[in-house]
Amino acid sequence: MGGRIAERMGIALAAHEERAFEDGEHKTRPMENVRGRDVFVLHQLDGGPGASVNDKLCRLLFFLGALRDASADRVTAVIPYLVYARKDRKTKTRDPLTSRYLAQIIEAVGTDRVVTMDVHNLAAFQNAFRCRTDHLLARPLFVRHFAPLLAEGPVSVVSPDVGGAKRAEAFRTALGAATGAEVAGAFIDKKRSSGVVSGDTLVGPVDGRVAIILDDMISTGTTLARAARVCREQGATRVVAAATHGVFQEQTEKLLSDAAVDQVVVTDTVTPGRLALPGSRGKLVILETAPLFGAAIRRIHDGGSLTALEEDIPAS
Secondary structure (H helix, E strand, O other): OHHHHHHHHOOOOOOEEEEEOOOOOEEEEEOOOOEOOEEEEEOOOOOOOOOOHHHHHHHHHHHHHHHHHOOEOEEEEEEOOOOOOOOOOOOOOOOOOHHHHHHHHHHHOOOOEEEEEOOOOHHHHHHHOOOEEEEEOOHHHHHHHHHHHHHOOOEEEEEOOHHHHHHHHHHHHHHHHHHOOOEEEEEEEEEEEOOEEEEEEEEOOOOOOEEEEEEEEEOOOHHHHHHHHHHHHOOOOEEEEEEEEEOOOOOHHHHHHOOOOOEEEEEOOOOHHHHOOOOOOOOEEEEOOHHHHHHHHHHHHHOOOOHHHHOOOOOO
């Protein structure tokens, strides 16, 4: 992704060195002079076969610290998918607040700013960090992608649970405003306890409509598959599952092969190699975020406004 963002911005990626040692330790350092520079470090933290989440996080932290020690004027961590963000409150006795701990260690190495996209809980994210933060929305990417659907017939935006209702409502409003068409809204009353999901009451119209089920991420895909089947049972003519982060696990194959789901749309905030699951061909659509991140980095560097970026997103 870094290469695509740099290309969008009309600049070259700065060189750096990564060296692994025999005992599993490593070092990472910039290969160019960063003294007095405004430095942006893009790092995708999702784990995979080559490196775990913790491996990638450790490398990022050490590199951010190295940049600060090399006298960079300002160090910004650009993290498309912010890991550990889901554990932002105590739901069980003695639960950790992992999202807060993550913020503290990122700040501890001298990071001035964190840029990310569609965190699980925006209020928790903003309260966890003491350094500057910028939160980008994938919403304009989804609006641009789904707008043509409204020419084919009525659409309903569905939240797979009550907790995501505000996210779905914001997208429904933006989609309607961009197209001038009426877009309905709905949500599913779902409960989760100790990993067990229950409840399948649909509130809102989907009968005779294309149902766009919107969530912030897809991990196992269980929630979206369950919601898709409910929408089909209630008369939806077509069901599309959409989420910003495709944090796909092996179980996600069930979502991609589920007959109730016609299409799955995600962005490339997670390393694309993780998305090459069996059954994904023809059903999975990946939206590029490089134009959005590139424009945001340029505006941050130049002191421009990110508020207007949603209305002025560059073309893919």
